[in-house]
Amino acid sequence: SEGGSPTTMRMVSQLLASLDGLQKMEGVIVIGTTNRLDSVDPATRRPGRFDREIFFAPPDSAGRLEILRIHSRAMPLSEEAFAYLDELAQMLHGFVGADLMELCREAGLNALRRKFGSGAGYASFPQAALEELTVEKADLERAVAKVTPSAMREVLVTVPDVRWDDIGGLNEAKEELKELVGVSLRRAGTFAASKIKPSPGILLYGPPGSGKSLLAQAVAREFQANFILVKGPEIFSKWLGESEAELRYIFQLAHRVVPCIILFEQIDTIAPRRGRDIGVQASERVVSQLLAEMDSIQPMSGMAVLGTTNRFDLIDPALLQARRFGAHILVPLPDELQRRQILSVHLRDVFLEEKASLEELVQRLAADTEGFSGAELESICHRAKMQALRGDNLEKPVPLTLEHLSEALTRIKRSRIAP
Structure with missing residues (x-):
């Protein structure tokens, strides 16, 4: 009834009084059902009221x-x-x-x-x-x-359609992520027999735009797992206790739809180091709730939790312990070979002019984009395609040229140095 309307509060009070009166009656049993146990007023769950709780799990x-x-x-x-x-x-x-x-x-x-x-x-x-x-x-x-x-x-749950072929480069990160997620979702028997308890959490860290979230979606598709995306800043609420309740609900939902992967984007905003000036009491409560939820995950339960961050140093150290987010995978900026692979992915279906070859375009563009992230390379390709479509005759395809790519690269470079 917390935060409810006066009418709701009166209804709760009447229900409590009626439940208390049942102790004097014989042959009457009251049964309640709910999809969200945390939303039920705690007073109704005290002894003598609804004091027996039976969880109906989804069928195996x-x-x-x-x-x-x-x-x-x-x-x-x-x-x-x-x-x-x-x-x-x-x-x-x-x-x-x-x-x-x-x-x-x-x-x-x-x-x-x-x-x-x-x-x-x-x-x-x-x-x-x-x-x-x-x-x-x-x-x-x-x-x-x-x-x-x-x-x-629920809006939260999706089935990703990102394939490994949609992500150029990052071969080491791909293999490591597949191995670690496979432990939680597939290889339960092997680790149970050896009495090894793998970490339920995997942290993907690296510069912005390097492909961390794409990797998480691709590995969910690889293992045919359901996917819950949680964007860090959106978890916080101005109402006391709502952020913690939302976290509890996310983990409960994940347990209901296993195999499932939860991805916390910008996890440093959810679980910053406690004791800092930015750490308001609400933030510290959310960190504590996240730690409790991570501790409650049973090994090989069909559930994996991934986090992404650009600022590894801002995350609360308690979350990085082996029993929580104990596995850390670096997702770096692509080198020249990986830039070629990324560009090939985003240009593989384009219509080129007769004298141009995809390999030549990719090679030249990769050489001119040192220090660029995968997201920036994708943006260059998208801008170039849009530029090629700006001709007067839209009835037949306009070939993509090196000039289109060069102009797009120039625009991206300008935006990188813009204040």
């Missing part, structure tokens, strides 16, 4: 398979579709019973659309035609593409 793969079979048992599944249920159960992380029921319903509708057309009135078709209908594997696949699990309808 075996549970998902059982639910899928329940909701599809009245459906005319083909043999291939029935066998596909096992594979679906393995891949539908974060789906709860209602989501799986909706998926089966959507698959049935897909089968009807396939046979009768999307605008057909199914009730008007003969029963014999409906009896010949079968739900195929393709109907289930289309349903999976359409149905979003309840937990992932």
